[in-house]
Amino acid sequence: MTEQKHAKKTVAVIGSGMAGLVTAYLIHQDKQCRYHVEVFETQDQLSLDSASYTISSADVYPSLPNRIDIPMRAFDEGFHINLKRMYDYLGVGYITQKFVYSLSKYSTVDGKKSPPYFFHSSSNHRFPPVRPEGYGYLQWIVQIMYLAACYFWFIVCCFVVKPKMASTSKEEETLEVYVKRIRLPWHFVKNYLLPLMSSVTTCSHDALLSFPALDAVDYAKRTYRQPHYTVIGGVQGVQSKLSKGLAVSFQATVTSVKRADTKLEVTWVDSNDKSHISYFDHVVMAVTPDVVGALFEPLREVMREIPVIWGESVVHYDSSAIANSSRLLEKYSAKTQKAGDQAQIMHITSDPLSTESIHQQSSTLVTNFPISPIDPNKIAHRARLARVLRTPKSREIVNDIFTLDKSELKPPKEELFWYNGKDNVWLVGAWCWDGMVLLEGCIVSAMRVATSLGVEIPWTITSSES
Ligand SMILES: Cc1cc2nc3c(=O)[nH]c(=O)nc-3n(C[C@H](O)[C@H](O)[C@H](O)COP(=O)(O)OP(=O)(O)OC[C@H]3O[C@@H](n4cnc5c(N)ncnc54)[C@H](O)[C@@H]3O)c2cc1C
Structure with a gap:
């Protein structure tokens, strides 16, 4: 022995x-x-x-686990192929998780968050999307048609227009150069594509635009219409x-x-x-x-x-962080909970430079890489996290x-x-x-x-x- x-x-x-x-x-x-x-x-x-947090059972719906993964560890079929195989082998339980992303703006001038201008549902599971407060029917329909056209064009390009690779005289194409080459409207890039992608990469918009285009294109292709999953119990x-x-x-x-x-x-x-x-x-x-x-x-x-950035995930109860959008989403959330459709809500808020995401689980909020202040008296837990970027x-x-x-x-x-x-x-x-x-x-x-x-x-x- x-x-x-x-x-x-x-x-x-x-x-x-x-x-x-x-x-x-x-x-x-x-x-x-x-x-x-x-x-x-x-x-x-x-x-x-080690960075995860346990919420007391009174704070959660009885059906939800009370351990919050920090950082969030969502995965999907097309991208996380080996992770999913490993979970299956180990007998790790997971559930399909739908998300609704509310997109809004944060003004660094007056420190206010505007009401959401769009609600995106993961894999477009909710169509038509929730109509933002203050939007008339016509404005809403025009927005949906504009976004459908931009999104369709982006996805088609991802499948048929290959990003340019490095040559002896040039570096390979970045995301910024790629979206300009395929003539994706900048308004769509700035207000929809970057905020949604930054919620995955948790970095500034400039850093994301400097990613290799291949990464973003490959990710978009592999996650296209794929369900998301989260591990039961974290x-x-x-x-x-x-x-x-x-x-x-x-x-x-x-x-x-x-x-x-x-x-x-x-x-x-x-x-x-x-x-x-x-x-x-x-x-x-x-x-x-x-x-x-x-x-x-x-x-x-x-x-x-190889760039590495550090940021924080903050668990808190400061509902003023999402006040402008909460009424409509609360209604939507209650409706989906009743229907047994447990869509989780992500409040995505951007200033001109970056995006923060607030993951809402009942009254508990988790802000990733905050850009707006959080009431220190309402903070339950904070964790410092590293993020490796790509160029x-x-x-x-x-x-x-x-x-x-x-x-x-x-x-x-x-x-x-x-x-x-x-x-x-x-x-x-x-x-x-x-x-x-x-x-x-x-x-x-x-x-x-x-x-x-x-x-x-x-x-x-x-x-x-x-
Ligand atoms: C906000 C956020 C959200 C995310 N969401 C997702 C998601 O939904 N899905 C997904 O797939 N990925 C997600 N990720 C990415 C993913 O969580 C990380 O990329 C992954 O956890 C990194 O794991 P790792 O083992 O490579 O490194 P790490 O988790 O960084 O582990 C390395 C560990 O080594 C230890 N260590 C460091 N230095 C030393 C030393 N000198 N001696 C001994 N020990 C040391 C530290 O404790 C450190 O934690 C997210 C990341 C962040 C920041």
């Missing part, structure tokens, strides 16, 4: 978000028991569910399934990873600021690019090119790291490039794939490491093989 343990390869996983936990789960479950996995987490609890259930039996060191902040002869040296600091050194055969960094750069010298320079440059870097053809890398060229798995150092995370930085990237990158280590992915095995 002891001999077998010594024969095992040791793997350190740094970070216990979705990517770290899935990687650790897969390697730990290796059928041939070849690996001993240890997870390092800087927080005093697993990170996947991701805490996923977290406990993935972490079962794992060895985790909490309040263990890794400060450096480097090669030391045939092993990898991991330096980490405990809660008493005491420094430790441990040696492993493999190290998996499941952290954001800025942290990777700080820990791992070979990637220090290049990680600076043509960062996409190029990520693709170089993950898709480089290693057979082309003979010395001395080999020394110039770092690729995933070089010297047994691996990267996983929502940003470690070629697509929007969402949970699917966590699963794809974790599966990639497991496959490279010869570990079977149970949710990709067909029933005839198992």
Whole structure:
């Protein structure tokens, strides 16, 4: 038994978000028991569910779970293919979740929110859309026809007009250049497309316009008419399934990873600021690019090119944050609840630079990356969250790291490039794939490491093989 343990390869996983936990789960479950996995987490609890918040049962409809996922972890069939397969394999329960997005404006001059100018329902499940307060029938019909035409044009272009890729003289096309090339009306882009997309990417409009066009087009295609899902009871259930039996060191902040002869040296600091050194055969960094750069010298320079922003999700009861739109939506919400159609409401409010989204669950509100003030006396919980952004440059870097053809890398060229798995150092995370930085990237990158280590992915095995 002891001999077998010594024969095992040791793997350190740094970070216990979705990517770290899935990687650790897969390697730990290796059928041939070849690996001993240890997870390092800087927080005093697993990170996947650490920012979430439990609301008292009096605050919620009896049918709703009382754990609010922060950040929200919605997924859908077309985009989150591997995440959904994993949930099915693990027996994680989820429900179809409809959303109604109310779009309004926030004035930075007088600090007021205008009444909503449009109600968008996810996958257009409610047609015709709710008529905004103050809109006459004619104005409403003209708006719907205008939006239907713009939306139709955008979707057709996504399917038939490919974004331009990088050439020797030019970077690849950004979303801004693409929407201008397909002549999508700027009024539609500014007032409808950007606010709705920013609620997914939680970044400024300028940052979103600088995304590779391919990301936005691919996302629009893959999520087109797809139902959204949320996990019943929140991701805490996923977290406990993935972490079962794992060895985790909490309040263990890794400060450096480097090669030391045939092993990898991991330096980490405990809660008493005491420094430790441990040696492993493999190290998996499941952290954001800025942290990777700080820990791992070979990637220090290049990680600076991948933007990471920080923002807050705030759980509160300040209904004045949505006062202008609440009456009509309350009526709509009550009607849909009665009909057993649990559409959740998202209040999307934009100023000229960015968008905040307020997720309403009964009287509890969650504002993501706020742009307008919230009464401090009505705040129940706040969490600081990182978001990795995409640019043509960062996409190029990520693709170089993950898709480089290693057979082309003979010395001395080999020394110039770092690729995933070089010297047994691996990267996983929502940003470690070629697509929007969402949970699917966590699963794809974790599966990639497991496959490279010869570990079977149970949710990709067909029933005839198992
Ligand atoms: C507001 C918001 C809403 C979102 N909504 C959705 C959604 O609806 N659907 C979806 O698919 N995705 C969504 N996302 C994206 C998704 O939640 C994240 O991309 C994903 O959770 C990132 O997971 P990760 O494992 O890559 O990294 P992280 O969750 O960032 O995990 C890394 C962890 O490593 C730990 N760590 C950091 N440094 C160290 C160190 N030095 N030593 C040890 N440990 C360390 C930290 O505790 C950290 O939490 C949303 C994101 C935000 C911000």
